[in-house]
Amino acid sequence: MSADTRILLESLGVTGGHTGGTLKVHSPNTGELIGEVVETPVDQAKAHIDTAHEAFLKWRLIPAPKRGELVRLFGEELRAHKDALGKLVSIEAGKVTSEGLGEVQEMIDICDFAVGLSRQLYGLTIATERAEHRMMETWHPLGVVGIISAFNFPVAVWAWNACLALVCGDAIVWKPSEKTPLTALATHALFDRAVAAYKAAGHAMPEGLSALIIGGKEVGEALVEHEKVPLVSATGSTAMGRAVGPKLAARFARALLELGGNNAAIIAPSADLDLALRGVAFAAMGTAGQRCTTLRRLFVHESLYDTFVPRLKQAYASVKVGHPLEEGTLIGPLIDAHAFALFERALDEARSVGGKVTGGARVDVNGKDSYYVRPAIVEMDAHAGPVLRETFAPILYIMKYGNIEDAIAMQNAVGAGLSSSIFTNDIREAELFVSAAGSDCGIANVNIGPSGAEIGGAFGGEKETGGGRESGSDSWKAYMRRATNTINYGRSLPLAQGVTFDV
Template identity: 60%
Template structure:
C-alpha cells in the first residue's frame, strides 16, 4: 500500500510539473478532486466556481462577443493559428497530462492533441470560406442572397474520454466564426482543461486579441446547468450520455436556444463472408479495446456472418489474449484503466446480465490487479450472444464486445439499426454491392467500409442520429451550427415589384 501511495504522489508531482511547463498556475485547493485512473489517487484538489462566478464568466464572454464579432474572420484565424503553434510546441506535455487524467495510452493521447492541431488548421482555412449563396431573384433589378453572421456565446460541455479534442473541435471553429466560448469540462478532467485554457489565453495575448473570448468554468453538473439555462448562451454544445442530453435539450429549447448534442453510441461492425479477416481482426480489436472501450465510437456489437463467425471469434480471442493491460505511461501497453470504480461496476453488471440472457463469455472481463485497490484495469471482454437482447441494445461504457450472427445482409443491417443510438457503424467486405447496400442502409451518422467504427478524421463532420443527438462537429459544413443565417434582398432598380406577382395599390 505504501508503494501505491508513493506512486500516486509521484503522479501528483508530475501533474504539477506539467501544468507549470504549460504555463498554467497550480489552482487553489478546493472540493473538486482531480484524480488519475492510473492509480486512483488524487492529482490535485481544485476550487469550483460558485454561481456568481459562472454568471460573471458568461457575462465576460457576452461582452467580448460584441467586439470579437466585428473582427474579420481571417484576422480571427490568427488567434487559432497561434493556438495551433502552441499546441505543437507543447504536444508532449499536454498529451502526458491527458494520460494522467483520462488514462489513455501515450499514442492515443498524442493522437488526441494532434487532432486539436488538425482542427485548428481546418478552422484557419475555413476563415476564408464562410460562404453564403446567391440565388436568382424573380424580380428584375434585385439580388437575393444568404449571408452568415457570428451567433454569440457558445457553451461547450465536454466529457472525460476526449478531454481536449472535443473542446478544440468546438472552440477553434466557434472562434473563427466570430463567437466567444464558455467551457465547462468534465469534473473528471479539470487539469487538461486548465492547461488548454492557459494556452488559448496566451495565444490571445500574443495576437493582441481579447483573452475574454474564452472562459473556463469548473465544477459539477450544477455549473453545467447554469450554462444550459442562461439566455446569453446562444448555442450549447454538449458531449456526454443520452441521459444528459435528454435533460439539456428541452431546457435549452425552452428558452429558444440552440443545441449541438453528441451523445451515446452503441456501434456495430458487420463482417461479411468475403471480408479480409486479417484486416477485420485488426480493425475490430482497435475499435473495441482501444481507450479501454471508453470512446463514444467504440465497437460494442460485432455482427458476423454465420459461415465465418466461429473462425472470427477464435482469431479475436487469440488477439485479445495478446493485449497488454496496465499503466498507460509504460511502453508497450495497449489498454489502460477504466476511468473509475463506477465504470468497472457497470461492466461487471453487464457481463453478469449477458450470462443471464444466455450469453457465453469467450474471454476477458476480469480485473487486473496492478497499481492498487483504487485503480480499475480490466481485460477486454468478448461475449457471444444468442440474440440482440435488451442488454445488448444498451451502451455500456467499457470494453465489452458482443458477437451476434446473421445469414442475410438485410438481417445484419437491421441488427445494426436495431438500437436507439446512431453514431458509428462499419462493414468489412470485399463485395462492392454489399458495401453500397450497407452505406445506403445504415442509419448512423458515420458508416465505414473496411475500417472500424472509431478513428474519425477531422475533415468529415462528426456526429450521429437518433439518441446520439443529431449534432455535427469538426469538419465539412459543421461551421454552420456556430453561425446564424440571414436572407438578404437588395433592390438596385427604381421600381418596387413584389414577389409572387402581387400587385398592391
C-alpha cells in the same frame, strides 16, 4: 499531487486553480490524488458568461481572417507543448501514450482546419424572379457558445467546438468534465499564451473572449440556462442530453448534442479477415472501450463465425493491459469505480440471458484504487438484453447472421445512431450499407472500424446520439446565424408571386 504532474502543469503554464480546491481529481492509472481544483461558484460562472457576451459584441466585428490568426497562434502553442499536454491527458484520463498524443494532434489539426476556414466563410447568391434584384444569404456570428465536454476526450472535443466558434466570431465558455479538469486548466493556459502573442502582434482582442468554468451539475445548469448563450454544444451520455435538450428548447436556444453510441460492425463472407481482425480489435478495445465510437456489437456471417471468432479471442488474450505510460501497453484503466461497476453489471446480465463471456476479469495493476480489466467478448444467441444498451467499457457482443439485410436491421435496431461499419469486398453489400436503405448512423464506414474520426468530416450521429455535427465539412454553420438578403437596385418595386399592391 505527484512531482511529475506538478511539473507538467507548470510547463503548460498552469499557475493556480489546481491546489487547495474542493474538487478532488484522481488519476485512473493509480488512484492517487493529482489535484484539488478550485470550483467556479455559480454567480461567478454567470459573470463569466456576461463578460463573454460583451467580448462577442466586439469580436464579431473583427474580420474573420484576423480571428483565424488567433487560432493559428493557438495551434503553434499546441505544437510546442504536444508531448506535455499529451502526457497529462494520459495521466488524467488513462489513455495510452499514443492516444494521449493523438488527442493533442487532433487539436492541432482542427486549428489548421479552422484557420483555412476563416477565409472561406461563404454564402450563396440565389436566383430571384424579380428584375433588378439580387437575393443572397449571409452568415453572421451567433454569440456565446457553451461547451460541455466529457472525460474520454477531455481536450479534443473542446477544440473542435472552440476553434470553429472563434473563427466564426463567437465567444466561448467551457465546462469540462469534473473527472478531467486539469487538462482543461492546461489547455486554457496555452490558449492564454496564444492570446498574449496575438495582442503582442498588435491585434485587437476583447477581454473575456474565452472562459473556463469548473464544477458539477449546478455550473452546467448555469451555462445551459443563461439567456446570453444561444448555442450549447454538449458531449456526454444520452441521459445527459435528455436533461440538457429540453432546457435549451424551452428558451429556443440551439443544442449541438454528441451523445451515446451503441456502434456495430458487420463481417461479411467476402471480408479480408486479417484486415477485419485489426479493425475490430482497435475499435472494440482501444481507449478501454471508453470512446463514443467504440465497437460494441459485432455481426459475423455464419460461414465465418467459427474461423473469425477464435482468432479474435487470441488477439484479445494477447494485448497488454497496464499503466498507460508503460511501453507496449494497449489497454489502460477504466476511468473510475463506477465505470467498473457498470462493466461487471453488464457482464452479469449477459450471462443471465445465456451469453458466453470470454475475458472480463479485473487485472491488478496498481492496487485497489485503479480499475483495469481484460476486454470482454460476449457471444450472444439473440440481439437482446444488455446488447441493446451502451456500456461505456470494453465489452464486445458477438452474434451470427445469415443475410445482409438481417444484419443491417439488427445494427439499426438500437436507440443510438452514431457510428457503424462493414467489412466486405462485395461492392453490392458495400453500396447497400452506405445507401439510404443501409446504416442509419451518422458515420458509416467500409473496411475500417467505426471508432475514430478525422477532423475533415463532420462528426456526429442520429436518433439518441443527438443529431449534432462537430468538426469538419459545413459544421461551421452551427456556430453562425443565417440571414437572407434581397437588394433592389432598380427603380420599380415588383412583388414576388405576382402580387400587386398599388397605392
